[in-house]
Each structure stands twice: as structure tokens, then as C-alpha cells.
Amino acid sequence: MRTVLVGAVLGIAVVSVELAEGALHIQDRPRAAASVADRLARETGSKWAPARIPAEDGVALSAWLLTPSRSNGAVAILLHGVGDSRVEMAGRAGLLLRAGYAALLPDSRGHGVSGGTTVGYGFREASDLRGWSDWLAQWHPEWRQYGLGLSMGGAVLLESLAGPTRLRSAVAEGSFATFEEIAYDRMHQRFSLPGPAFWPVVQLAFLYTRGRYGIDLGRISPEDSLRATRVPVLLIHGARDNNVPPRHSMELEAANPRAAELWLVPGAGHIDCPDVGGSEYQRRVLAWFEK
Numbered sequence: 667m668r669t670v671l672v673g674a675v676l677g678i679a680v681v682s683v684e685l686a687e688g689a690l691h692i693q694d695r696p697r698a699a700a701s702v703a704d705r706l707a708r709e710t711g712s713k714w715a716p717a718r719i720p721a722e723d724g725v726a727l728s729a730w731l732l733t734p735s736r737s738n739g740a741v742a743i744l745l746h747g748v749g750d751s752r753v754e755m756a757g758r759a760g761l762l763l764r765a766g767y768a769a770l771l772p773d774s775r776g777h778g779v780s781g782g783t784t785v786g787y788g789f790r791e792a793s794d795l796r797g798w799s800d801w802l803a804q805w806h807p808e809w810r811q812y813g814l815g816l817s818m819g820g821a822v823l824l825e826s827l828a829g830p831t832r833l834r835s836a837v838a839e840g841s842f843a844t845f846e847e848i849a850y851d852r853m854h855q856r857f858s859l860p861g862p863a864f865w866p867v868v869q870l871a872f873l874y875t876r877g878r879y880g881i882d883l884g885r886i887s888p889e890d891s892l893r894a895t896r897v898p899v900l901l902i903h904g905a906r907d908n909n910v911p912p913r914h915s916m917e918l919e920a921a922n923p924r925a926a927e928l929w930l931v932p933g934a935g936h937i938d939c940p941d942v943g944g945s946e947y948q949r950r951v952l953a954w955f956e957k
Contacts, residue, residue: 682870689883690784690875691776696751698778703730706756710763711735717770719801721794726781729772729798732759738766740810740955743798743833745819746771747840747937748785751778757940758814761948767955768809772798774819786881787818787845788825788888795826803832810834812955816937817841817910824888824918827895837951838888839902840937843914843921845886846872851911893921900927900954904934904942 707714710732717729730752742762744755752771759769774791775782799811813836815823820841827836842848846868853864872884892899899922903915912930919928929950934942943950 682867683874685867686871686874689871690786690879690881692749692785695777696749696753698730698751698753698773702753702756703732706760706763707732710760712763717772717801719797721775721782721790721797723790725775725794727772727775727794727797728779729770732763732769732771734763734766734768736766737768739808740766740812741768741770741802741806742812742814742955743770743772743795743802745795745813745815745822746774746777747817747819748787749777754816755814755819758816758951761940761951762814765952767812768806770798770802774822784879784881785818786886787883788822788886789881789883791822792825792828795822796829796831799832812836814951815839815841821845821886821888824899825886825891827897827899828891831895831897833897835898835900835955837900837902837954838915838918839939840904840907840910841888841901841914841918842910843887843889843917845883847914848910849883855908889918889921892918892926895922896925898925898927898954900929900950902929902931902939902947902950904936904939905930905932906934907936909936 703714712732712734714730714732717731719727746754752773755771762769773780776785811832813823813833815838817840820838823836824838849868875881875883901915903912915928919926931939931943940947
């Protein structure tokens with residue numbers, strides 16, 4: 667009996683470490699080719715330049731800044747999802763550039779050509795976002811600032827609202843409500859068992875990441891940040907999202923219905939809402955920023 671118990675504990679520990687390491691490290695990091703920025707600038711009549719800042723912990727962060735020929739005096743910071751790069755935001759950037767917005771497209775830490783070897787899902791990335799906001803305010807103090815994030819990028823955007831922010835409004839598409847909840851969802855998706863059954867695995871993984879990397883995944887709660895903010899937030903979620911279930915955005919809206927509004931896109935999956943929603947997606951995003 668004792669041997670079985672010890673074996674079970676060791677098995678849980680091994681699975682927890684493997685899951686934690688897999689979540690914190692991107693093995694194949696897509697790189698953003700300058701040709702993508704060239705094409706985006708050409709298609710939208712914009713100019714682009716590379717941007718680079720140090721994070722609070724010294725990690726080098728990289729981005730593209732695109733400026734339209736006819737500016738409306740505003741800029742949007744666009745944040746990509748986990749395992750991707752700034753290229754993922756090119757389509758949404760084009761939408762905004764054609765409407766007169768400048769667009770800043772960073773590679774999140776641990777992604778693309780930005781530095782860092784670990785992904786924190788908002789634990790350090792929220793501070794990185796504030797760093798980009800400070801940089802924009804330094805070089806373009808006249809620009810009004812807005813934010814748009816997808817999946818992990820949406821969660822980072824919401825996490826950043828817990829503290830002082832220059833963002834006038836934000837759009838979070840396909841965000842999770844808390845990292846702990848999405849961790850249980852991932853376990854359910856992988857093993858087809860109820861998420862709470864994996865409580866020991868998830869909690870041990872959190873202990874591991876906190877002890878080894880100083881990243882407290884259990885503290886990541888866009889829901890708590892949204893509850894505390896007065897910044898207007900448009901939540902967009904595909905009604906058929908099997909990656910991040912729509913209930914996450916429902917919970918986010920319920921956390922602060924005075925600041926947040928949810929648009930569930932019928933027929934849409936994970937972060938494909940522009941493709942499914944069509945012109946309605948563009949109309950809602952631009953109207954949210956403009957009002």
C-alpha cells in the first residue's frame with residue numbers, strides 16, 4: 667500500500683513538472699519577418715519602424731510601430747496569443763490603420779524576437795505592456811492609447827488594468843478569466859476527466875513554477891483586475907470556442923458589468939471572430955474605441 671501511495675505521489679509530481687515546463691516554455695518560436703511589416707505598411711499606406719525597450723527585469727522587448735498617413739491621433743497596442751508572434755496581429759492592425767490608428771505590435775516575452783525564456787501569462791507581461799505604454803507616451807505624448815489582445819494577449823491586457831494605465835478602453839478577445847480555471851480546462855481537454863480531479867497536479871505545478879521561476883501562476887486573474895478597473899472593456903468571444911470556453915468571458919463580464927460588455931460571436935471558434943463576424947467585428951471594435 668505504501669509503495670502504491672509513493673508511486674502515485676511521484677507520478678503526480680512528474681506530470682506536474684512536465685505540464686509546468688511545457689506551459690512556461692515555447693519550443694518553436696515563430697519569428698516575425700520584416701517583409702510582413704513591409705507588406706502591411708504598403709497595403710495600408712502606412713510607415714513602420716522597429717521599436718525596442720527593456721523590461722523592468724532587463725529583458726529586451728521588440729515591436730513594430732506602424733503609423734498611418736492620416737492619423738486620428740490615437741494608437742492601439744495589439745497583443746498576440748501564446749505560441750505566436752506579432753504577425754498574428756497583422757490583420758487587426760490593418761483594420762485599425764485604415765481607420766487612422768497607429769499600431770504597436772510587440773512580441774511578448776519568450777516569443778518571437780523578444781528576449782526571455784519563460785512565459786508568465788500576465789505575471790510579468792502586464793508590466794511589459796505598461797513599459798510599452800510609457801514608451802509611447804514619451805515619444806508620442808499627443809496620442810490617445812487603446813489596447814486589443816487575443817487569448818493570452820487579452821488576459822495580459824486585462825491584467826494590466828489592475829494598476830495605473832493610460833489606456834482609454836480595451837478589447838479582449840478569447841481571454842481566460844483566471845489562469846487556474848483555464849489550467850483545469852486544459853486538463854479536461856487533454857484527459858477527458860473533470861477538471862477538479864486534477865487539483866493536486868495543477869497546484870503542485872503552481873508550486874513548482876513559483877519556486878523555480880518566481881512565477882506565481884495562481885495569482886493571474888484577469889477577472890480580479892477587471893473587477894477593479896474603470897476602463898471600458900469590450901469582451902469578444904467565439905460562441906463555439908473549444909480552446910477557451912465562452913464561460914470565461916461571461917465570468918469576466920459578470921465581474922464588472924458597469925465597465926465590461928460581452929459580444930458572443932455566433933459560429934465563431936477561438937480568435938477567428940473577424941473571419942466569422944465580418945464587418946460587424948470591425949464596426950464594434952472601432953465604435954468601442956471611438957466612443
